[in-house]
Amino acid sequence: MTSGLWEHWVLPGIWITIQLTIYSAALATVVAFGVGMARTHRLWIVRFVAGVYTEIFRGTSALVLMFWIFFVLPQIAGWSLVPMWAAVLALGLSYGAYGAEIVRGALNAVAPAQREAGVALSFTPWQRMRLILLPQAVPEMIPPFSNLLIELLKGTALVSLLGIGDVSFAAYLVRLATTESAEIYSLTLVIYFVIAFVLTRGMRALERKTKAGIGQRPAAGNGIMGSKLNMRQTTDVSKVPASSGGGGA
């Protein structure tokens, strides 16, 4: 591979992949907390609408959704999105739906007495959420969010099929230019692995920080990769609910 290809395609591609991950993760976080909290709302209609949202966006394939937003939405709405934002919208909405399940699960896992104590102190529902439930639920959300973030990072590779110049698309172009498929695709895989590694470590630090806030420590790492990547391991089968969810791309 020549330095020109590296400078003009691969490096900007890495940057676009990182940008896509950050923007989509931001949107997904907003969606996850919004929908997840709505699923614990006292009005059934709010819970129902939020439930329909999660089932639809977890049920569909992220790639099909991306094509749909890219090709069909402009025809229905009469306006079209820049490819980058169509991709962010698709990734954010679908991974946000997975995240909503995490938020809901963590909120439900807070001891009921905590909520009752909030009622007894005549906190408003929003005060209970902000001051009692979320501070205890958020640290529990971080390990599954960490998994989801890696799934999201892997999902960003889909945008290359829309012609967005991320690192997968750069790999495709470099392969066409050099015909050295093995080299460039191995390199691309390593790039994704390194980004995933950094993200996992970052989330682990975040978990330590938020757990320290409520006087806890993260569970000790075990397994082959020690404390490095084993955050992504499902350790308790009974905690895995049947869902239309699961891994992303």
Add this chain to the structure above:
Amino acid sequence: MITTAASTWDWSAVGDFMPHFWDGLLVTLQALVLGSLISFSLGLVWALAFRAPTRFVRWPVGLVTEFIRNTPLLVQLFFLYFVLPDWGIQFSALTTGVVAIGLHYSTYTAQVYRAGIEAVPAGQWEAARALSLSYRKTWTAVILPQAIRRVVPALGNYVVAMLKDTPLLAGIGVLELLQRSRLEAAQTFQYTEALTVVGVAFIVISYTASLLLRSLERRLVH
């Protein structure tokens, strides 16, 4: 002729697409079934290798599965599609896709099996030892039957996840649902109908599957 904002829904376009839809669904399900079989069996191999007596097996297997699990399926798909022929292995696009999906998800199912194996009480191992069962017999007659029963719902989740990843095969030209809808749209310039039909089909299939899984979970685990 230029048609402005084809925002109306055209049922005849849906009708024209449906024969292709069923053909595509067949390919999608084919990829799903074969991919699931590969991931279930390969995942079990990885899970057993995690518990191998020597670390010279445990560490490389752990590293390779972590690597596969943390990198995108799409790039792995292209890797297999473009690199295998260079190594003299000629697969059809569908076979490549099936292998890629199976390999990728085997690293997930391996973790599921691992958790299932760890959930078997230590007393079962000790009982097998007390009865002086062989190594092979301990696994096949005592540990695995109990472990696998517990993990069936979790494995089912990954079948649904695999279903939603089959559209990636369109990237290497496999004529599954998404690729059929793209071809149809390219011919008729009507993107709305074909893509929407495929999108709705995925929601319906995966939602139905998740309902089935929930009832299966109730029967097997509790």
